[in-house]
Amino acid sequence: xxxxxxxxxxxxxxxxxxxxxxxxxxxxxxxxxxxxxxxxxxxxxxxxxxxxxxxxxxxxxxxxxxxxxxxxxxxxxxxxxxxxxxxxxxxxxxxxxxxxxxxxxxxxxxxxxxxxxxxxxxxxxxxxxxxxxxxxxxxxxxxxxxxxxxxxxxxxxxxxxxxxxxxxxxxxxxxxxxxxxxxxxxxxxxxxxxxxxxxxxxxxxxxxxxxxxxxxxxxxxxxxxxxxxxxxxxxxxxxxxxxxxxxxxxxxxxxxxxxxxxxxxxxxxxxxxxxxxxxxxxxxxxxxxxxxxxxxxxxxxxxxxxxxxxxxxxxxxxxxxxxxxxxxxxxxxxxxxxxxxxxxxxxxxxxxxxxxxxxxxxxxxxxxxxxxxxxxxxxxxxxxxxxxxxxxxxxxxxx
Numbered sequence: 001x002x003x004x005x006x007x008x009x010x011x012x013x014x015x016x017x018x019x020x021x022x023x024x025x026x027x028x029x030x031x032x033x034x035x036x037x038x039x040x041x042x043x044x045x046x047x048x049x050x051x052x053x054x055x056x057x058x059x060x061x062x063x064x065x066x067x068x069x070x071x072x073x074x075x076x077x078x079x080x081x082x083x084x085x086x087x088x089x090x091x092x093x094x095x096x097x098x099x100x101x102x103x104x105x106x107x108x109x110x111x112x113x114x115x116x117x118x119x120x121x122x123x124x125x126x127x128x129x130x131x132x133x134x135x136x137x138x139x140x141x142x143x144x145x146x147x148x149x150x151x152x153x154x155x156x157x158x159x160x161x162x163x164x165x166x167x168x169x170x171x172x173x174x175x176x177x178x179x180x181x182x183x184x185x186x187x188x189x190x191x192x193x194x195x196x197x198x199x200x201x202x203x204x205x206x207x208x209x210x211x212x213x214x215x216x217x218x219x220x221x222x223x224x225x226x227x228x229x230x231x232x233x234x235x236x237x238x239x240x241x242x243x244x245x246x247x248x249x250x251x252x253x254x255x256x257x258x259x260x261x262x263x264x265x266x267x268x269x270x271x272x273x274x275x276x277x278x279x280x281x282x283x284x285x286x287x288x289x290x291x292x293x294x295x296x297x298x299x300x301x302x303x304x305x306x307x308x309x310x311x312x313x314x315x316x317x318x319x320x321x322x323x324x325x326x327x328x329x330x331x332x333x334x335x336x337x338x339x340x341x342x343x344x345x346x347x348x349x350x351x352x353x354x355x356x357x358x359x360x361x362x363x364x365x366x367x368x369x370x371x372x373x374x375x376x377x378x379x380x381x382x383x384x385x386x387x388x389x390x391x392x393x394x395x396x397x398x399x
Contacts, residue, residue, distance in 0.1 A: 004039045008047040014127070016056055016067055017134040018156040019163065023069045027057065030065075054135075071135060083113040084331055085138035087129045088171075089121040089146060094275055095303050095320050099171065102324025103142060110332055119146045121213075121245045123153055130157040140331035141168035147245065148173035148215040167334040171327050173215035181343040183319075183327050185301075187216045190316045190349040191223030194270045194298040197314070197351055199231045202361030203268040203296060207239035209255075209280070211248075211272045220300065224270050239266050251276070255283040263289065267296060267360060274299035274306040277313050281356070292358035302352055314354035319347040 002010075015021045028036065033044045048065055051057040055070030086103055090096045100116070107114050115138055117129035126146040133141060134157065141161060146152065152175055161168050174182040191208075198206050208224045211217035221240075228235055241258045243251055259280075271277035277299030284291050291297055291311065299306055301318040319326075326345070333341055 004037065005043045005046040005050075008033060008037055008039070008044060009050055012047065012051060013056055013135075014131060017131045017160065018154075019160045020156070021067045023067050025067050026064045027067065071137075081111065081113055082139040082335065083115050083136070084328065085115045085117070085133040085136070085141045086143075087117050087119060087126065087133070087141070088144040089119050091116065091118045094273070094305070095301055095318055098304075098320035099144075099324040102321035102326075103328045104324075105321075106325045106328035106332070112328075112332065121146050123147060126152075127154050127157070130154055134160060138166065140335055141166060142327045142331060143168060143170050145170055145173045145175055145215070147213045148175060149218045150213050152177070167331055169327050169330050171323055176215070181330070181341075183323050183330070183345045184347070185216075185318050185323075186346040186348055187219035188223040188226065190300050191220035191270055192227045193223075193349060193351050194300060194316060195224045195227035196231075197298060197357065198268040198270070198296060199227065199233070201268075201296070201357055201359040204231075204233055205236070205239070205266045205268070206233070207236075207241070207258075207262060207266045207269040209241045209243070209269065209271050209276050211244065211276075212242045213244045217242075217272055220270075220272060238262070251279060252283060255280060256287065259283060259287055259289060259295070263287075263294075267294075268357070269295065269297055271297060271299045273301045274303040274313055274315055277315070277356070278305060278309050281309070281311055281313070292356050296358050297356040299356075300349075306354075311356060312354035314356045315352050316349040317352060318349070323347065 012021070012027060021027060027033075030041055030044045030048070033039075033047075034041055037044070048057060048059070052059060052065075052068075055068055057065050058068040058070070059065045084103075084107055086100065088096050088100065091100065104114055115133065115136060117132060119126040119129055123146050146154075155175065155177055158168070158175070158178060158180070168180070170180055170182040170184075172184060174180055174184070195206060195208075206224075206228070208221065210221045210224075212221075225235060239262055241254060243254065247254075269280060271280060277297050280295075280297050281291055284295060284297075289295050297313065299313045299315040301320075302315045303318070306313040306315050330341055
């Protein structure tokens, strides 16, 4: 349990950093704070003194206590060496090391420093990370949104960055409530190509596993539905398994039940990403379901785990390190005063054939031009990080 003065300190600091208290504004009196928090005057004064020492507050005798902006000069705000903040949902898992490596490599080229934080896809941890970046006074920011498909209670912090003219860009997803620049994989197209590949191999009973608190999951579901519609295949709600960040730990158990129930009908499944795809492979082994003989599986993101698994997962590309470099380059150019920078960039995915898709008909399947053979390099005409216009992508999304 936190000391009472610490609760007061953190609340006042959050109000300052989120813009609820603006610079020069008087905060509630000591007596008012005593009543609000049911604490002694000594406890209130301890919190105010610490905030004053950190540069968040200044006291004027006989007048009161006011918000100060000195905290920025006490941290990195006035340093000649510019610092870029990076907030991702995770740091050491899945594709995130590659993304961060790309960011760091580009920042090093121009001698920029990096301040890194992660949220574990939790909005309370995102709040702490944003407050840290504001307190430090970063010169620019790269953010992967937290639970981007749900309402975000931290929007005020992003508006504070805008008010302070701190350039920031989002990667992998964005908050639809905000007009913000972003670099994203075309997630609609990724799931669309995955589903089309299964259809081209004769599958008509195709399920999907979707993570629905992230925007990527919403759009990957959209691509799946789009491909089914074009092929005039029926959408079966019972062949959809959705999960959230908090229920991910139960995915294995839920998969066993889902695959058992759909065993007689479903012949293929589109997975939210490679991590989920390999979990499906693992559960299939436990249930004596042969992959791909009984069930075909496609992952997404072409992660290192898909390359190092016992079975080569059919998947789709994600720009990873290139996305990191591009995001860092955008922030650097913005700080250098460059104009006409692209605000919304989508990378085009490419299918990579593996060992987890079975052809279940005798006649030749329709060719899929967006396929990369396992042993071949990316074709020069359609690399994984090819961009297309925002208008094209928005048309696919129905925006």
